[in-house]
Amino acid sequence: xxxxxxxxxxxxxxxxxxxxxxxxxxxxxxxxxxxxxxxxxxxxxxxxxxxxxxxxxxxxxxxxxxxxxxxxxxxxxxxxxxxxxxxxxxxxxxxxxxxxxxxxxxxxxxxxxxxxxxxxxxxxxxxxxxxxxxxxxxxxxxxxxxxxxxxxxxxxxxxxxxxxxxxxxxxxxxxxxxxxxxxxxxxxxxxxxxxxxxxxxxxxxxxxxxxxxxxxxxxxxxxxxxxxxxxxxxxxxxxxxxxxxxxxxxxxxxxxxxxxxxxxxxxxxxxxxxxxxxxxxxxxxxxxxxxxxxxxxxxxxxxxxxxxxxxxxxxxxxxxxxxxxxxxxxxxxxxxxxxxxxxxxxxxxxxxxxxxxxxxxxxxxxxxxxxxxxxxxxxxxxxxxxxxxxxxxxxxxxxxxxxxxxxxxxxxxxxxxxxxxxxxxxxxxxxxxxxxxxxxxxxxxxxxxxxxxxxxxxxxxxxxxxxxxxxxxxxxxxxxxxx
Amino acid sequence: xxxxxxxxxxxxxxxxxxxxxxxxxxxxxxxxxxxxxxxxxxxxxxxxxxxxxxxxxxxxxxxxxxxxxxxxxxxxxxxxxxxxxxxxxxxxxxxxxxxxxxxxxxxxxxxxxxxxxxxxxxxxxxxxxxxxxxx
Numbered sequence: 052x053x054x055x056x057x058x059x060x061x062x063x064x065x066x067x068x069x070x071x072x073x074x075x076x077x078x079x080x081x082x083x084x085x086x087x088x089x090x091x092x093x094x095x096x097x098x099x100x101x102x103x104x105x106x107x108x109x110x111x112x113x114x115x116x117x118x119x120x121x122x123x124x125x126x127x128x129x130x131x132x133x134x135x136x137x138x139x140x141x142x143x144x145x146x147x148x149x150x151x152x153x154x155x156x157x158x159x160x161x162x163x164x165x166x167x168x169x170x171x172x173x174x175x176x177x178x179x180x181x182x183x184x185x186x187x188x189x190x191x192x193x194x195x196x197x198x199x200x201x202x203x204x205x206x207x208x209x210x211x212x213x214x215x216x217x218x219x220x221x222x223x224x225x226x227x228x229x230x231x232x233x234x235x236x237x238x239x240x241x242x243x244x245x246x247x248x249x250x251x252x253x254x255x256x257x258x259x260x261x262x263x264x265x266x267x268x269x270x271x272x273x274x275x276x277x278x279x280x281x282x283x284x285x286x287x288x289x290x291x292x293x294x295x296x297x298x299x300x301x302x303x304x305x306x307x308x309x310x311x312x313x314x315x316x317x318x319x320x321x322x323x324x325x326x327x328x329x330x331x332x333x334x335x336x337x338x339x340x341x342x343x344x345x346x347x348x349x350x351x352x353x354x355x356x357x358x359x360x361x362x363x364x365x366x367x368x369x370x371x372x373x374x375x376x377x378x379x380x381x382x383x384x385x386x387x388x389x390x391x392x393x394x395x396x397x398x399x400x401x402x403x404x405x406x407x408x409x410x411x412x413x414x415x416x417x418x419x420x421x422x423x424x425x426x427x428x429x430x431x432x433x434x435x436x437x438x439x440x441x442x443x444x445x446x447x448x449x450x451x452x453x454x455x456x457x458x459x460x461x462x463x464x465x466x467x468x469x470x471x472x473x474x475x476x477x478x479x480x481x482x483x484x485x486x487x488x489x490x491x492x493x494x495x496x497x498x499x500x501x502x503x504x505x506x507x508x509x510x511x512x513x514x515x516x517x518x519x520x521x522x523x524x525x526x527x528x529x530x531x532x533x534x
Numbered sequence: 535x536x537x538x539x540x541x542x543x544x545x546x547x548x549x550x551x552x553x554x555x556x557x558x559x560x561x562x563x564x565x566x567x568x569x570x571x572x573x574x575x576x577x578x579x580x581x582x583x584x585x586x587x588x589x590x591x592x593x594x595x596x597x598x599x600x601x602x603x604x605x606x607x608x609x610x611x612x613x614x615x616x617x618x619x620x621x622x623x624x625x626x627x628x629x630x631x632x633x634x635x636x637x638x639x640x641x642x643x644x645x646x647x648x649x650x651x652x653x654x655x656x657x658x659x660x661x662x663x664x665x666x667x668x669x
Contacts, residue, residue: 150668348656
């Protein structure tokens with residue numbers, strides 16, 4: 052049993068406990084929180100190194116061997132996602148030290164953030180279906196706390212909608228897990244992938260439909276995404292960036308793990324349906340974004356839209372598709388979180404999230420414009436940024452399989468994504484500020500710039516040298532099952 | 535036996551869905567609690583019904599015969615604990631919402647997403663429902 056395998060849960064959980072105990076001493080709490088996330092980052096790097104050397108960290112708990120005890124296995128897929136989780140945690144916590152939409156600093160804010168990281172880390176580490184459900188619940192409880200902690204009426208309203216729809220999702224997941232256990236007698240991923248071969252196609256379709264439905268609610272796919280744009284924009288910026296980067300991606304990871312790994316190849320009907328759901332998710336998300344003028348709401352709809360691309364990779368039902376999904380997920384988490392953080396800097400400097408009430412930033416802060424354009428154009432997929440490589444991988448495979456309709460939708464959605472990004476650029480940076488009396492305020496922004504610049508540096512790094520990540524993703528896809 | 539359980543699940547799900555689709559906030563939470571019970575019953579049925587013998591090897595023997603499957607029971611217990619915590623949290627949240635918003639109508643909850651007044655553009659954000667300006 053390797054002790055490293057439990058660190059994605061243990062380190063954030065220990066940090067959550069320690070930061071709760073030091074709630075009365077904000078400085079000590081902050082120092083512990085930074086130390087915790089640094090330790091998490093170091094453990095995640097070690098996990099990636101182990102996984103890349105084909106020695107995935109694994110352990111079975113409670114003195115029971117693999118198919119009976121709960122097992123943690125961190126293969127290449129899990130390891131890179133744990134690393135990106137730690138990176139997002141570090142960026143958000145750094146951003147919290149600025150004054151760009153980080154209020155209120157409730158004593159329970161940091162414990163809840165670390166609890167959320169523990170839940171996400173557990174979901175990526177576990178190799179047991181019921182355990183995955185438990186991590187989804189941990190994430191849900193911490194997310195609800197982070198929503199409600201501000202106490203504003205719109206936040207409570209958002210919390211309730213998030214709670215009702217996500218609780219429904221976890222109940223569907225619970226029923227689906229019961230159905231999987233009833234039909235195979237297993238919950239462990241390894242045992243399930245062996246037992247799945249003996250399932251009749253009809254039963255497999257029914258059980259996996261229920262399971263995928265639950266994960267799609269969590270991922271925010273069409274038509275089950277209503278909870279996401281209804282709630283996300285009420286969060287403070289660093290928490291919002293964390294949610295935008297990680298939460299829906301846990302749902303997507305679960306879809307990849309079930310349809311792309313454990314139960315692969317599942318009945319073809321499921322992949323066909325998933326492909327059309329992905330296309331609809333892309334299109335509906337981007338059209339929703341086109342209507343809005345609040346930057347956070349525009350970007351929230353773009354989360355939905357981008358989920359479509361990631362799901363499309365799984366729907367292609369091939370190792371190349373899975374590799375593209377993994378590459379896209381890593382690129383997307385960094386870019387999306389960064390966009391939300393930069394929007395918060397815009398809010399601090401120009402005074403509002405609504406594009407009709409701001410402007411004139413390019414004249415005063417031209418480098419902020421460059422900083423915005425790196426993730427914005429990467430989200431659209433302009434070469435040579437990371438989004439271009441991610442979309443290229445997915446569309447190459449889609450065209451190779453003759454999926455013309457899905458490819459056409461994906462390209463159209465890219466153009467519409469450009470429209471939203473240009474809207475933010477034109478209104479926020481290019482056009483003059485609507486209030487002629489407006490002056491740049493004195494703000495404490497260096498932690499915000501440090502966080503966003505680091506994330507932009509990761510994006511630029513993936514953009515200029517995509518080969519290492521691509522090799523890693525392809526090697527990860529080869530270890531995923533079935534094809 | 536399994537048909538009786540299936541019927542129970544059916545009735546529970548129906549009641550849960552009916553309550554969840556209500557406009558009354560408290561009824562929505564109650565509906566989710568009832569749906570949670572239905573999910574627990576399904577989970578319980580996943581481990582074959584029939585035997586009521588506990589899964590404990592009797593003294594002096596090494597083999598366990600004809601015992602009930604303990605795994606779904608453990609799963610249901612976990613799920614009950616989690617859903618209990620979530621329902622408690624939801625109840626507190628709903629009480630606070632009813633107090634602050636002075637209404638228990640789900641359709642009146644338009645604070646996070648204000649109703650549009652213009653046919654093409656969304657309404658401007660209300661300052662009291664946005665982030666507080668620092669300092």
